[in-house]
Amino acid sequence: MANNVNGFWCHGDQFCGCFSKVGLGQVKRLVFTTTCIFFFFFLFAAALVHLMYVPIIQRNPLPQMISSPQSSTTKHLTRIENLLNCSYLGLRQNCPNNNSSVFKPDELSTKTCPDYFRWIHNDLQQWKNSGITKNMIETGKSSAELRLVIVNGEVFLEKFGKPYQTRDLFTLWGILQLLKFYPGMLPDLDLLFFTGDKTMIKKIDYQEPNSASPPPLFHYCGEEDALDIVFPDWTFWGWPEVNVMPWEQMLSAIKNGNKRIKWENRVPYAYWKGNPYVSLERKDLRKCNLSDKYDWNVRLYKQNWSKENEEGFKHSKLEDQCTHRYKIYVEGVTWSVSEKYILACDSMTLMIKPRYYDFFSRNMVPMQHYWPIRNTNKCRDLKFAVEWGNNHPDKAQAIGKAGSRLIEEFLTMRNIYDYMFHLLSEYAKLLKFKPTIPSKAQRVCWETIASSKKLKGPWKEYMEQSMVKSPSDKIPCALPPPYEPQVVQAFLDTKEKITRQVEVWQTEY
Incomplete structure (x- = not known):
């Protein structure tokens, strides 16, 4: 008016x-x-x-690491989080029209993938008969943080939430490197991804006869009670927030660290270092530390990430932590990325019974790759395991070496990319619709991310280190067939039998 x-x-x-x-x-x-x-x-x-205006960040993504909101790490992270806001960067315009790389392998013959690739079939079994519909994707968006669509070799991203730190960026980076490693080979697909810790798609929610079909959701870990599709975690391309290098560089550093002290000359106790406050299991583990009254043969150290960040991570280097004969693996909120680093140390891994698994760990065998520890009697079990190992040094050393060898052989970057390739390819076969670009999605590509001026410090360094330089000279390994149900059951029974035998020893002790 x-x-x-x-x-x-x-x-x-x-x-x-x-x-x-x-x-x-x-x-x-x-x-x-x-x-x-x-x-x-x-x-x-x-x-x-x-x-x-594009919002940059609405909360401190590193509450345990950053002592001041004005710290350089916070400023770097704020800039870097913009990388996934594609409209801000104009990635749709800056990405090349097509991928100039051509896949021309020198070797056409191939070997069969490691056995743990068989779990790909199990993780997708839920949708084998029904297939995956567009409606399943739409209904699953509430459980996801990212929607990733690949059409004609081009990647499009839609974000729903605020992933912790830069897990989403490094996961996306890994997928973009896969497309460089095997250019033109990945089919069109449309998937949802969750980068948090807890499993999201619970089986119990879909057991009623009239229940809706569960949405497919990719995630870093799974459990018996969930349907999350397990995918390699972001740390294979680096975890700059805690100074963990990309996997190839990190594994090489740990192997060099292993050579500093021979197993027989290492400290004859069980070692663990980390954040004890993220789970009840870790809080309970603190009771086993050395005290005036008890010595459980365990040496536990609290990781102060805020102090480490301020001091340049001088006391948290993983390659400096292979000094004890025994190392403890205990889950955090759920599964922990520390598992592969602990196993790589040549020390006998004392694994407190895990509830969750990642993409490779389901093929590990107790007393061959690790020593099983009960949740209910940690301190006594740990003490017995250390005494057993010190009394049987050859056997304890052999278990430690086997665990490290498994990590080194299972987790080559070629195997990582082959696993991703087969998982995404098998998933794409289940789609009952032709993937199209969502209206709110933006195109992303490695060229724009790598050249961005917002990429600073270790974030840029780790991406440069983990960048695929050229397409593979070999075709992917051949995906083995799924495990027969009776084979899976027999394998689980064998693991349970071995674990129960160790529990008998522990109880007698």
Whole structure:
């Protein structure tokens, strides 16, 4: 509604236009006209800024690491989190129209993938008969943080939530490297991803006869009671927030660290270092530390990430932690990425019974790759395991070496990319619709991320280190067939039998 304000006609609470009232003097009209024009352009600029504004970060993503919101790490992370806001970077315009790399392998013959690839079939079994529909994707968005669509070799990303730290960025980076490793080979697909810790798609929610079909959700870990599809975690391409290098560089550093102290000369106790406050299991483990009353043969150390961040991570290097004959693995909120680093240390891994698994750990065997520890009697079991190992050093050392060898052989980056390739390819076969680009998705590509001026410090360094330099000279390994149910059951029974035998020893002790 028009209102007369000081002799000028203006419309509404927000400026729409001003017109001088007929009969006013020339000077007054000029002054107010100039004011109106200035006000108009001011509001126009404000509206333009509002439309172009892209929120950067609304919470501190490193509450345990950053002592001050003005720290350099926070500033770097804020800039880097913008990398996945594709509209901000204009990635749709900056990405090349097509991938210039061509896959021309020198070797056409191939070997069979390691046995743990068979779990791919099990993880997708839920959708074998029904297939995966567009509606399943839509209903699963509430459990996801990312939607990743690949069409004609181009990657499009839609974000629903705020992933912790830069897990999403490094997971996306890994997928982009897969496309460089095997250019033109990955089929079109449409998938949902969750980068948090807890499993999201619970079996119990879909057991009723009239229940809706569960949505497929990719995740870093799984459990017996969930349907999450297990995918290699982000740390294979680096975890800059805690100074963990990409996997190839990190494994090489740990192997060199193993050579500093021979197993027989290492400290004859069980070692663990980490954040004890993220789970009840870790809190309970603290009771086993050395005290005035008890010595459980365990040495536990609290990891102060805030202090480490301030001091440049001088006391948290993984390659410096292979100093004890025994190392403890205990889950965090769920599964922990520390598992592979602990196993790589040549020390006998004392594994407190895990509830969760990652993509490779289901093929590990107790007393061959690790020593099993009960949840209910940690301290006594740990003490017995250390005494057994010190009394049987050859056997304990052999278990430690076998665990390290498994990690080194299972987790080559070629195997990681082959696992990703087969998992995504088998998943794509289940789609009952042709993937199309979502209206809110933006195109992303490795060229734009790698060249971004916002990529600073270890984030940039780790991406450069983990970048695929050229396409593979070999075709992917051949995916083995699924395990027969009776084979899976026999394997689980064998693991249980071995574990129960160790429990008998522990109880007698």
